[in-house]
Amino acid sequence: MLHRPGEPLALEDVAEPAAAAGHMLLRVRACAVCRTDLHIVDGELEHPKLPLIPGHQVVGETEDGRRVGVPWLGWTDGTCRFCVSGRENLCDRARFTGYDVDGGYAEWCVADERYVFDLPDGVGDADVAPLLCAGLIGYRALRLAGDGERLGLYGFGSSAHIVAQVARWQGRRVFAFTRQGDEDAQSFALSLGAEWAGSDAPPEELDAAIIFAPVGALIPRALAAVAKGGVVVCAGIHMSDIPSFAYELLWGERVLRSVANLTRRDREELLALAPQVPVRTHVETFPLEQGNKALAKLRAGGAMGSLVLVP
Ligand SMILES: [Zn+2]
Numbered sequence: 001m002l003h004r005p006g007e008p009l010a011l012e013d014v015a016e017p018a019a020a021a022g023h024m025l026l027r028v029r030a031c032a033v034c035r036t037d038l039h040i041v042d043g044e045l046e047h048p049k050l051p052l053i054p055g056h057q058v059v060g061e062t063e064d065g066r067r068v069g070v071p072w073l074g075w076t077d078g079t080c081r082f083c084v085s086g087r088e089n090l091c092d093r094a095r096f097t098g099y100d101v102d103g104g105y106a107e108w109c110v111a112d113e114r115y116v117f118d119l120p121d122g123v124g125d126a127d128v129a130p131l132l133c134a135g136l137i138g139y140r141a142l143r144l145a146g147d148g149e150r151l152g153l154y155g156f157g158s159s160a161h162i163v164a165q166v167a168r169w170q171g172r173r174v175f176a177f178t179r180q181g182d183e184d185a186q187s188f189a190l191s192l193g194a195e196w197a198g199s200d201a202p203p204e205e206l207d208a209a210i211i212f213a214p215v216g217a218l219i220p221r222a223l224a225a226v227a228k229g230g231v232v233v234c235a236g237i238h239m240s241d242i243p244s245f246a247y248e249l250l251w252g253e254r255v256l257r258s259v260a261n262l263t264r265r266d267r268e269e270l271l272a273l274a275p276q277v278p279v280r281t282h283v284e285t286f287p288l289e290q291g292n293k294a295l296a297k298l299r300a301g302g303a304m305g306s307l308v309l310v311p
């Protein structure tokens with residue numbers, strides 16, 4: 001439970017939540033940790049419900065025994081100009097799991113049944129949980145990055161380790177950017193099919209780049225790395241300020257854009273595609289009580305793949 005941003009989560013006994021009409025009560029089987037959770041806990045996203053149970057990559061079990069997923073997008077109005085044009089991810093009144101409503105760092109979770117979806121069999125709870133945001137946001141970012149063959153991934157964490165597998169399967173070439181000297185992350189990227197991993201300029205021009213690291217200074221660097229017509233996608237919900245840069249970096253029809261949230265269509269596409277690749281997530285599990293430890297590991301940059309809390 002988060003009471004005040006900037007403070008550690010508190011372990012508390014709370015009453016089993018009641019499911020209102022149109023909602024489901026779920027027993028949480030696993031909840032993956034997302035960098036967004038860290039931004040919320042650290043106070044970089046400014047308006048969380050308080051007190052708050054974070055967590056929006058929830059694998060839950062319904063009262064009748066179905067295994068379902070609860071993602072970040074927890075509710076939309078269905079009526080605003082974004083919703084009616086197929087862009088519910090941009091809904092003016094969207095509510096988000098683990099931010100506006102309580103999420104999955106808990107034993108029980110309540111979710112709007114319209115946004116809950118069945119999960120495929122054959123993948124463990126902890127292994128499938130990171131697909132629910134890291135995988136989905138990464139997939140949406142990859143789609144918006146276009147069809148370019150040479151793809152740069154800046155920040156090789158939970159999302160990138162999934163996207164790299166999908167991109168390789170699509171026949172793309174992957175170039176992984178890590179923090180200076182982070183040899184563990186670089187060898188992890190190479191083991192997942194990246195043909196180059198480093199922290200400086202790539203060995204050749206890229207066609208597209210996705211920035212997962214919350215570091216605005218990477219934007220001019222990524223623009224400098226992509227060829228004419230290249231696309232740079234910022235996949236995080238929060239980023240430090242972008243330093244000013246020469247127009248020349250954007251010239252040549254380079255495109256810079258962000259990705260916000262996700263739609264139910266993204267989820268249908270990724271869940272259909274993941275078993276074909278097949279996507280294999282690398283996860284480290286923590287007991288629910290050790291949520292602060294998992295967040296600290298993510299904050300320190302020590303995670304290889306995804307971190308998952310298991311009640
Ligand atoms: Zn809307």
Ligand SMILES: [Zn+2]
Pocket residue numbers: 034035036037056072133134
């Ligand atoms: Zn997330």
